[in-house]
Amino acid sequence: MNVKPSHLFYQGRERKPVLDQARGVYMWDVDGKRYLDGSSGAMVCNIGHSNENVLDAMRRQMEKSTFGYRLHFETEASEKLAAKTAALCPEGLNRVFFVSGGSEAVESALKLARQYALAIGEGSRWKIISRAPSYHGCTLGALAITSYAPLTDPFAPMMQAMPKIPAPRAYLDGLDADKEATGHHYADMLEAKIIEEGPESVLAFVVEPIGGASTGALVPPRGYMERVQEICRKYGVLFILDEVMTGAGRTGKFLASEHWNLAPDIIVMSKGFAAGYVPLGAMVAHERLVEPVLDAGGFLHGFTYAGNPLACAAGLAVIDEIERMDLVGNAARMGDRLQERLRGLMQRYAIIGDVRGKGLLTAFEFMADRGTKAPLPKGLRAFDRFVQIAYEKGLIVYARRTRDGVEGDHIIVAPPMIVTETHLDEITEMLDASLA
Ligand code: PMP
Numbered sequence: 114m115n116v117k118p119s120h121l122f123y124q125g126r127e128r129k130p131v132l133d134q135a136r137g138v139y140m141w142d143v144d145g146k147r148y149l150d151g152s153s154g155a156m157v158c159n160i161g162h163s164n165e166n167v168l169d170a171m172r173r174q175m176e177k178s179t180f181g182y183r184l185h186f187e188t189e190a191s192e193k194l195a196a197k198t199a200a201l202c203p204e205g206l207n208r209v210f211f212v213s214g215g216s217e218a219v220e221s222a223l224k225l226a227r228q229y230a231l232a233i234g235e236g237s238r239w240k241i242i243s244r245a246p247s248y249h250g251c252t253l254g255a256l257a258i259t260s261y262a263p264l265t266d267p268f269a270p271m272m273q274a275m276p277k278i279p280a281p282r283a284y285l286d287g288l289d290a291d292k293e294a295t296g297h298h299y300a301d302m303l304e305a306k307i308i309e310e311g312p313e314s315v316l317a318f319v320v321e322p323i324g325g326a327s328t329g330a331l332v333p334p335r336g337y338m339e340r341v342q343e344i345c346r347k348y349g350v351l352f353i354l355d356e357v358m359t360g361a362g363r364t365g366k367f368l369a370s371e372h373w374n375l376a377p378d379i380i381v382m383s384k385g386f387a388a389g390y391v392p393l394g395a396m397v398a399h400e401r402l403v404e405p406v407l408d409a410g411g412f413l414h415g416f417t418y419a420g421n422p423l424a425c426a427a428g429l430a431v432i433d434e435i436e437r438m439d440l441v442g443n444a445a446r447m448g449d450r451l452q453e454r455l456r457g458l459m460q461r462y463a464i465i466g467d468v469r470g471k472g473l474l475t476a477f478e479f480m481a482d483r484g485t486k487a488p489l490p491k492g493l494r495a496f497d498r499f500v501q502i503a504y505e506k507g508l509i510v511y512a513r514r515t516r517d518g519v520e521g522d523h524i525i526v527a528p529p530m531i532v533t534e535t536h537l538d539e540i541t542e543m544l545d546a547s548l549a
Contacts, residue, residue, distance in 0.1 A: 130142035130143075130144070130146065131143045133145075134163075135150070135158075135162030135163055136161075136162055136163045137161045137162060137163070137529070137531060138150055138161055138162075138528055138529050138531065138532060138536055139162075140162065140509070146507065147507055148504070148507050148508065148509050149507060149508050149509065149528070149536065149539055149540060149543070150162070150509050150528065150529060151503075151508050151509050151510045151526055151527070151528050151540050151543075152509055152510050152511035152525055152526065152527050152528070153385075153389075153527055153528060153529050154389055155326075155384070155511060156325065156358045156363060156384055156385065156474065156511070156525070156527045157384045157385060157388065157389040158385075158388055158389040158529050159361055159362060159363060159384075159385035159388045159389075159431075159435070159440065159529055159530050160385075160388045160431055160434050160435060160438075160440060160529060160530060160531060161529040161530075161531040162389070162529075164388075164390075164430075164431075164434055166430055166433070166434055166437075167388070167390050167427055167430040167431055167434060168390075169430075170426050170427065170429065170430035170433075171390065171391075171423060171426060171427050171430070173426070174190060174422055174423050174426035174427075175423060177422070178422050179421065179422065179423045180418075180421045180422070180423070181421065181422055182417070183211075183415070183419055183420045183421075184415075188420075188421075188422040188425065189422075190422040190423075190425035190426040190429060191211060191420045191421075191422065191425040193425070193429055194209075194211075194425040194426075194428050194429045194432075195209035195211075197429060197432055198382075198395055198397060198432075199397065201367050201368070201432070202368065202380060202397050203368075203370070203375070203376050203377070203380075204376070205376070205399045205400055205401065206377070206379075206380060206397045206398065206399050206400075207397075207399075207400055208397070208398045208399070208400050208402075208403040209395055209396070209397050209398075210225070210395065210396045210397075210398070210412070210419075211393065211394070211395055211419045211420035211424070211425065212383075212393075212394040212395065212396065212416055212419050213392040213393060213394060213416060213418050213419055213424070214383050214392055214393075214394050215250055215355075215357035215358075215381070215383035215384060215394055216249075216250030216251050216252045216255045217250075217252070217383075217394055217416055217419070218357060218381035218382065218383050218394035218395060218396045219249045219250045219252075219254070219255040219258075219319070219355060219357070219381055220250070220252055220254045220255055220414075221381070221396040221414060222317075222319070222353050222379045222381050222396050222398075223241060223254050223255075223258070223317070223319075224254075224412075224413075224414045225379065225396065225398055225402060225403070225406065225412060225414070226241075226316050226317045226351045226353065226378075226379065226402075227239060227316060228406045228409070228412060228413065228414075229351070229402045229403075229405060229406055230316055231409070232405035232406050232408065232409040233405050235313075235349075237313050237314055238313065238314060238315060238316040238349075239314065239316050240275060240276055240310055240314050240315045240316055241257075241258050241275050241276075241316055241317045241318070241319055242275070242276045242277070242278060242303065242306055242307065242310070242315060242317070242318045242319075242350075243258040243259070243260065243275060243276075243277055243278075243318070243319045243320070244260065244277060244278055244279065244280040244320060244321075245260035245277040245278070245279055245280060245517065246260050246261050246280055246324075246327040246328060246515070246516070246517050246518060247259055247260050247261070247277075247280060247319075247320075247321060247324075247327045247328075248261055248264075248321070248325060248326045248327040249319060249321075249355055249357075250357075251264070253268065253271060253272055256268060256272060257272040257273055257274070257275050258275050258319050259327075260277050260327075260517070261326075261327055261517065261518040262517050262518045262519055263518045263519070264518060276306055276309075276310055276315075278299075278302040278303055278306050279299070279302060280299075280324060280327070280328055280331070281295070281296070281298075281299035281331075281333055281334050281337055282328065282331065282515075283295050283299075283334045284467055284469075284486065285486050285516075288334070289334075290332070290333075290334040290335065291334070291335055292334070292335060293335050293336035294336075295334040295335065295336075295337075296333065296334040296335050296336030296337035296338075296339075296340060297336055297337075297340050299333075299334065299337055300336070300337050300340035300341045300344060301340070301344075303318060303341050303344050303345075304344045304347075304348075307344070307348050307350060312348040312349070312350070315348065315350050316350070316351060317350060317351035317352070317353050317378075318341065318344075318345050318350055318351070318352055318353065319353040319354075319355055320338075320341065320353070320354060320355065321354075321355045321356075321357075321358065321359065322338060322354055322355075322356065322359055322364075322369040322370055322372070322373075322375075323358075323359050323364055323369050323470075323471055323474060325357075325358035325359070325474070325525075326358070326511075326513045326525075327513075327515075327518075328515055328523075329469070329476040329478060329513065329515045329523030329524075329525055330469050330470035330471070330474045330475055330476035330523075330525055330527075331469055331476075331515075332469060332470065332471050338370075338372075338373040338375055339373055339375070342375055342376070342377070351378040351379065351402070352375075352377045352378050352379075353377060353378060353379045353380075353381070354368075354369075354370050354375065354377045354379070354380045354381070355381055356368055356369055356370065356380050356381060356382050357381055357382060357383045357384055357394070358384055358385075358474070359474065360380070360382035360383075360384070360385060360386060361382060361384070361385030361386045361388070361431075361432075361435065362385060362435050362440055362441040362444050362472075362530055363385055363444060363472055363473055363474050363527065363530070364444070364448075364471040364472035364473075364474050365441065365442075365444045365445030365448055365471060365472030365473070366441060366445075366472070367435075367441055368380065369471070372471070378398065378399050378401075378402055379396060379397065379398045379399070379402070380396075380397045381394065381395070381396050381397075382394060382395050382397070383395070385431075386428060386431070387424065387427055387428045387431055388431045390427040390428075390430075390431060391423060391424040391427040391428070392418070392424065393424040393425070393427065393428050435530070438531065440530040440531060441530070443530055443531070443532070444472040444473040444530040445472050447473060447530075447532050447533075447534075447537060448470065448471065448472035448473045448474070448475060450534065450537055451473065451475050451526060451528075451537055451540070452468060452469075452470060452475050454537060454540075454541045455468040455475060455477050455526065455544075456468050457541075458477070458541070458544060458545060458548060459477065461545075461548075462548045463483065464479050464480070464489075464495075464548070465477045465478070465479065465480075465483075465548075466478050466479065466480025466482075466483040466486060467480070467486075473527050473528060473530055473532070474525070474527050475525070475526050475527065476523045476524060476525045476526065477523065477524055477526075478515055478521060478522065478523040478524075479495050479496065479499075479522040479523070479524075480521075488516055488520040488521045488522070489520070489522055490520075491519060491520045495522050496512035496513070496514065496522035496523070496524065497512065499512065499522075499524060499547060499548075500512045500524070502547045503543060503544070503547040506543045506546055506547055507543065508540060508543035508544065508547070510524050510525065510526055510544075511524070511525040511526075511527065512524045512525070513525070526540065526544070528540060
């Protein structure tokens, strides 16, 4: 491993292998060691690495133009991608605002929501309710609605405190996630919170339909999503879905919200939307929200690099590839098989206390005791150790802490949506050897 001093500092001092090439589900470092990308980076490279059709589309666009400032030019690529994106979203969500990443998409949603409230004469609404734990991004606005202690606590004085409700974690509370009463039990906490805050002050509710980094692929209990949507409608609170991780096919539907036929006011996407080929994200809003904002003088927000033709051409090619290869269907099929395999490992390793997920967003959680759901001791950092062992064996996985970021080690397994049964065999073998 390379231990030369570096000018880079992304996190700690530990140096990582130097990436050389990536193809399909595999990546190679400069020493020729091969890795299976079992987490698609951070659930990003949904269609696999170095897809030739996407690279061709990017080359063609590069030969024409790589940048046109969005306030100076329309581009064919951004128009086409916006139309395609709108067609894949629920009815009415047909106004698309491009950005360069997930945090930017979330910020944009919060600011559109606020400008909409002002435009319709409801300026008293500004509070955004979200859940604990949750992850919505690292910029201060997105962080204010995030709840993950190590990432949020140091910055608390710099942020407007926003109300939170507990994310449903039926498995920890000893409730049956298949029962509608469980979903309603948690959803009703949203209604209580809106009433407590004063409905006229509440602007929006933001939720990850299936938890990502925060809860480790945790699927909400039956009835939860439908009920929170209903409660939002009842109080005129905007319903915003953060599909940054779940969007673009990862959970076995193009949007996770399709699992419950939801009709949100705003959806945000990034990660798999451009599948790692370019920085790209999108905020897709209902026309009902956008029109009053435009009438009132325009949307006062934007990022310089947003919507550039190269990013949009890549994004469009990514969606074409997802459709051409039916990767959404493959994510559903392979996801079921991957979960079966993880359950098999759970039978053999007592340290695995829970297996969960939907499509190819799957995870398992380490526990000290499966019966009591007691987490491993905080100081143990078993999630780091596991990732390191898997890495040495040539498997990349994504680990975080489920319980507010301080304990509850979960490992997300989310390979590119092009995986085959043979790749799943390989992943399972390396997980097995790492667990052993
Ligand atoms: N929302 C969710 C649900 C995410 O998972 C992430 C990234 N992990 C973000 C927002 C922020 O995206 P980015 O890192 O691209 O800014």
